Amino acid sequence: xxxxxxxxxxxxxxxxxxxxxxxxxxxxxxxxxxxxxxxxxxxxxxxxxxxxxxxxxxxxxxxxxxxxxxxxxxxxxxxxxxxxxxxxxxxxxxxxxxxxxxxxxxxxxxxxxxxxxxxxxxxxxxxxxxxxxxxxxxxxxxxxxxxxxxxxxxxxxxxxxxxxxxxxxxxxxxxxxxxxxxxxxxxxxxxxxxxxxxxxxxxxxxxxxxxxxx
Amino acid sequence: xxxxxxxxxxxxxxxxxxxxxxxxxxxxxxxxxxxxxxxxxxxxxxxxxxxxxxxxxxxxxxxxxxxxxxxxxxxxxxxxxxxxxxxxxxxxxxxxxxxxxxxxxxxxxxxxxxxxxxxxxxxxxxxxxxxxxxxxxxxxxxxxxxxxxxxxxxxxxxxxxxxxxxxxxxxxxxxxxxxxxxxxxxxxxxxxxxxxxxxxxxxxxxxxxxxxxx
DNA sequence: GTCTATAATTGGATAGAC
DNA sequence: GTCTATCCAATTATAGAC
Numbered sequence: 001x002x003x004x005x006x007x008x009x010x011x012x013x014x015x016x017x018x019x020x021x022x023x024x025x026x027x028x029x030x031x032x033x034x035x036x037x038x039x040x041x042x043x044x045x046x047x048x049x050x051x052x053x054x055x056x057x058x059x060x061x062x063x064x065x066x067x068x069x070x071x072x073x074x075x076x077x078x079x080x081x082x083x084x085x086x087x088x089x090x091x092x093x094x095x096x097x098x099x100x101x102x103x104x105x106x107x108x109x110x111x112x113x114x115x116x117x118x119x120x121x122x123x124x125x126x127x128x129x130x131x132x133x134x135x136x137x138x139x140x141x142x143x144x145x146x147x148x149x150x151x152x153x154x155x156x157x158x159x160x161x162x163x164x165x166x167x168x169x170x171x172x173x174x175x176x177x178x179x180x181x182x183x184x185x186x187x188x189x190x191x192x193x194x195x196x197x198x199x200x201x202x203x204x205x206x207x208x209x210x211x212x213x214x
Numbered sequence: 215x216x217x218x219x220x221x222x223x224x225x226x227x228x229x230x231x232x233x234x235x236x237x238x239x240x241x242x243x244x245x246x247x248x249x250x251x252x253x254x255x256x257x258x259x260x261x262x263x264x265x266x267x268x269x270x271x272x273x274x275x276x277x278x279x280x281x282x283x284x285x286x287x288x289x290x291x292x293x294x295x296x297x298x299x300x301x302x303x304x305x306x307x308x309x310x311x312x313x314x315x316x317x318x319x320x321x322x323x324x325x326x327x328x329x330x331x332x333x334x335x336x337x338x339x340x341x342x343x344x345x346x347x348x349x350x351x352x353x354x355x356x357x358x359x360x361x362x363x364x365x366x367x368x369x370x371x372x373x374x375x376x377x378x379x380x381x382x383x384x385x386x387x388x389x390x391x392x393x394x395x396x397x398x399x400x401x402x403x404x405x406x407x408x409x410x411x412x413x414x415x416x417x418x419x420x421x422x423x424x425x426x427x428x
Numbered sequence: 429g430t431c432t433a434t435a436a437t438t439g440g441a442t443a444g445a446c
Numbered sequence: 447g448t449c450t451a452t453c454c455a456a457t458t459a460t461a462g463a464c
Contacts, residue, residue, distance in 0.1 A: 014429080014430095045429090045430065045431090046430070046431060046432085048430085048431075048432085048433095049429070049430050049431070052429060052430075053429090
């Protein structure tokens, strides 16, 4: 059961098609520049028909935010509480998050923009994302304390990491790379930036995949 | 002379104050979500008075784009044509661009969003920025060919780099770090990510600052 | 569940006085 | 150079028929 929660598969309901189309438009034109008419037209219905499926335009975006955050936040917080090398946990976070973002049926690269993440209308989701950021920063702080990571302000490094994820996600959504390869390239790039000794990367990758990666 | 081109200093004209305020609002609320009324109110004038200084809302953004691109593009293209180690040139590009972005009187972090960079209304500026991207990618390709940089697709790495710059710029605009230190931290982070041998970083930094950095 | 018709509001921009 | 008054287009959302 709950096969729907795992993958919507082929039989897209209208509601599902709205989410697919809206995520694509939000990603390319931005949230505020995307009109409900455009969404409706792309779906193949009239503008007022949208409101049978969602009570508002905001609700569409909120549903998309949930589809990402409800997976990413619990996973990151579990990793933050975990003991074990911070390097391995950071690797696991990056691989899990990127894989989820890229394999999502929705184009999630338009969600985490300033126009959305500073809009009071989305405060509860902004708060959720803050928790994600705190979790990442805890892992980074652990790695700095253990001497695994270069000693930079965790807030700065976390911002850099999220910047990379969002931008490269845009790339991945456009031209479909070999997802698996693409994902590993980005993770390696980030890990090399923060590791004091990048030569440890293969060993860290192995450890990350043995434990929780399967 | 041309002291104005270097720094607008204290005596801000209304036109200058419009640019300052608009850049701040574009950065936090996004371009489309920012209304001309908000800009006018923040400046201390009425909405129609804006149109004495700029023919349209678009023109305000276009002026801000020019203030960045007219500096960044020629510099990056000169570095791309240059011979000499790609690592040193990449370092110079990063330091120059970040310094310029951070020291600008305008908050430029709202300019390079999808809602702007995919809007046909800004096509000439989008083209300018494509030239910047091509220049960066040429430097990256040189570094890969010379065996200095890790062998990843240059488009992916360039996207990651611009992602870092835009996001950390947001940070820098908020809480004012020691700019000099902050800038070097970001540059080092990026260089470590792309260098095959990060131990070379101090030497590269020295070379970058000797030559064109002064 | 989708439609037509339309309400209610807000957006960028203009006209013309001062 | 700024103002008031206003236009016109576009936007989200609702009402109610089918």
